[in-house]
Amino acid sequence: MTPDIWPVPAAEDLASMPLESLLTREYQADPARVHERLRAAYGPVAPIELHGVPVWFAFGYDEVRYIMQNPDEFWSKHVGHWRAFTEGRIPADWPLIPLLSADNSGFHDGDRHRGLRGAWIAGLREFQEPGGEHTQKLERAILKYCDDLIGVMTEGAPTGWADLAAQYGRPLPLMVANHLLGVTLDRGEEMIMDQWRLLDGPDAAGAYQRLNTALLELATAKRHRPGHDLPSAMFAAAPALTPEEVARELFMLSGFLDFTGSLICNVILEAVGNPNLRTSVTSGQIEELVNRVALLNPALANLTFRYARTTVKLGRFTIAAGDPVMLSISGAHADPLFASALNRDTVRSTRAHLAWGAGPHRCPSQRLATQMCTIAVRRLLDRFSALTLATPPEQLPWRPSPFVRALRSLPVRFEVNPNAVPVSRPGQATAGQEPPPEETDADGWRPPARSGFWTFLRKLRRAP
Numbered sequence: 275m276t277p278d279i280w281p282v283p284a285a286e287d288l289a290s291m292p293l294e295s296l297l298t299r300e301y302q303a304d305p306a307r308v309h310e311r312l313r314a315a316y317g318p319v320a321p322i323e324l325h326g327v328p329v330w331f332a333f334g335y336d337e338v339r340y341i342m343q344n345p346d347e348f349w350s351k352h353v354g355h356w357r358a359f360t361e362g363r364i365p366a367d368w369p370l371i372p373l374l375s376a377d378n379s380g381f382h383d384g385d386r387h388r389g390l391r392g393a394w395i396a397g398l399r400e401f402q403e404p405g406g407e408h409t410q411k412l413e414r415a416i417l418k419y420c421d422d423l424i425g426v427m428t429e430g431a432p433t434g435w436a437d438l439a440a441q442y443g444r445p446l447p448l449m450v451a452n453h454l455l456g457v458t459l460d461r462g463e464e465m466i467m468d469q470w471r472l473l474d475g476p477d478a479a480g481a482y483q484r485l486n487t488a489l490l491e492l493a494t495a496k497r498h499r500p501g502h503d504l505p506s507a508m509f510a511a512a513p514a515l516t517p518e519e520v521a522r523e524l525f526m527l528s529g530f531l532d533f534t535g536s537l538i539c540n541v542i543l544e545a546v547g548n549p550n551l552r553t554s555v556t557s558g559q560i561e562e563l564v565n566r567v568a569l570l571n572p573a574l575a576n577l578t579f580r581y582a583r584t585t586v587k588l589g590r591f592t593i594a595a596g597d598p599v600m601l602s603i604s605g606a607h608a609d610p611l612f613a614s615a616l617n618r619d620t621v622r623s624t625r626a627h628l629a630w631g632a633g634p635h636r637c638p639s640q641r642l643a644t645q646m647c648t649i650a651v652r653r654l655l656d657r658f659s660a661l662t663l664a665t666p667p668e669q670l671p672w673r674p675s676p677f678v679r680a681l682r683s684l685p686v687r688f689e690v691n692p693n694a695v696p697v698s699r700p701g702q703a704t705a706g707q708e709p710p711p712e713e714t715d716a717d718g719w720r721p722p723a724r725s726g727f728w729t730f731l732r733k734l735r736r737a738p
C-alpha cells in the first residue's frame with residue numbers, strides 16, 4: 275500500500291510546533307509507551323526535538339518503508355539538503371552534527387553512494403557467503419572468541435554472576451571487527467578498547483582521533499599489501515577508492531558492530547528472561563529467535579535523518595522541502611497496521627520487517643550480523659546449563675540514545691555446563707584446528723600500543 279504522500283504546495287512550520295523530546299527517561303525506559311502516545315496525538319508522523327533541534331519523527335510502517343524505498347525521488351541522506359543546517363541555524367556544537375555530516379556511504383545519495391556501497395557488498399561477500407572458506411573461518415573464529423570471553427567470565431568457577439553486556443555481547447563484535455579488518459587480535463587490542471571508548475568513554479574524543487589514525491594507517495597498508503580481509507576486498511572491488519575513503523567507511527564498523535552487540539544482548543534477554551522459550555530453543559531455532567527479536571526489540575531502533583527534497587505530504591502533515599525526518603524502525607514495527615498481523619506467542623516471525631532497512635540503503639551485512647548473533651547466543655546456551663536474570667526485567671538499564679535500543683548492562687547468574695568443552699583458551703590455538711587467521715597475519719601493520727583488553731575484562735568479574 276502506498277501511504278498518504280505526494281508533492282503538495284503549503285507546508286507546516288516545524289520550528290513553531292509543540293515538540294516532544296525523545297531524550298527523556300521515559301523514552302529510555304519505555305519507548306513503546308511514548309510511540310503509542312505520539313500515535314494517538316498525531317498519527318504516523320509527529321513533530322519532535324532532539325537536543326533542542328526540531329525534527330519530524332516518522333513511525334508509521336507504510337511511511338517508514340515508503341521513505342526507505344524511494345530516496346532519490348523525494349528524500350536525501352546528505353546533510354547539504356537540510357535547510358536549517360545550510361542556513362546556519364543548527365549550533366556548531368549540536369551533538370549529532372559529526373555523525374550526520376560524516377563523509378561516508380551512509381550519508382550520500384546517487385552515484386557516490388552506489389560506488390561506496392558496491393565496495394561494501396563486494397568486501398563483505400566472502401565473509402557471508404554460506405559455506406564459503408572465509409565464512410567458515412570467520413564462524414570458527416567467532417566461536418573461539420565466545421569461548422575466550424566465557425573463559426574469562428567464569429575462570430573455572432562452576433557458578434557465578436556476570437554482566438553479559440559488558441563481558442560478552444559488547445566485546446564480541448569488536449573482536450570480530452579485528453578479524454574483518456585483518457588485524458591480529460593481540461596487536462589490535464588497543465583498537466578494540468578505542469572502539470569501546472568511542473561509544474562509552476572515557477576519552478571518547480581521544481579514541482576518535484586514535485581510531486581515525488589507526489584506520490587510515492591500516493587502509494594504506496592494505497592498499498599496498500592486500501590480505502584476505504574487508505579493506506583489501508573493498509580496494510579490489512573499487513580500485514579508484516583512496517585509503518582515506520576506505521578508512522572513513524571502516525570507521526562506520528564501530529557503530530554497526532555496536533548494533534550487533536546490542537542485538538546479541540536483546541536476544542539473550544529474550545532467551546533467559548523466558549524459561550519456556552529457553553528450554554524449547556534448539557540450535558536451529560536460534561536464528562529464528564534473532565529474527566524475532568530484531569522485529570520486536572530492534573537494536574537500531576531509530577535511523578539517522580532523511581531530508582525532504584521537495585514539499586511532501588506525510589501522515590497528517592505537509593513537510594517543507596529541506597526538513598529532516600527521522601525514521602523509527604521500532605515505532606513502525608509497533609504500528610497497528612503491521613503489529614496487528616503478528617502473533618507474539620509463536621516462535622516463528624515474519625521477515626517483512628524493517629530491522630535491516632529497505633531500499634538502496636538496506637544493510638549489506640544482514641547475514642553476517644545474524645550469524646554473529648546466532649553463534650553468540652547458541653554458544654552461551656551450550657556452555658551454561660542455567661542462566662537467570664539477576665535483576666527484574668523492568669529494572670534493566672537501557673542506554674540513553676535516540677538511535678539504539680541497547681542495554682547498559684545485562685546481569686545474570688550462571689551455572690557452567692560441565693559437559694560443554696571450550697574450543698580454546700584466550701591466546702591458545704585450538705587443538706587439532708588451524709588457528710583463526712587473525713593470529714597468522716603477516717601484513718606488517720602494527721597498531722600503536724597494547725591495551726589491557728583481557729585485564730579490563732577480568733576486572734569486570736564479580737563475586738556471586
Ligand code: HEM
Pocket residue numbers: 342379380381391394526527530531533534535537573574577578628629630631632634635636637638639640642643
Ligand atoms: C544487528 C546488527 C545490525 C543492524 C540491526 C543493522 C541495520 C542496518 C540498517 C537498518 C541499515 C539502513 C540504515 C538506513 O537506511 O539509514 C544499515 C545500513 C548499513 N549497514 Fe547494517 N546493521 C547491522 C550490522 C551491520 C554490520 C555488522 C555491518 C558491517 C560489517 C553493517 C554494515 C552496514 C552498512 C555499510 C550500511 C549502509 C548501507 C548504505 O547506506 O547503503 N551493518 N544497517
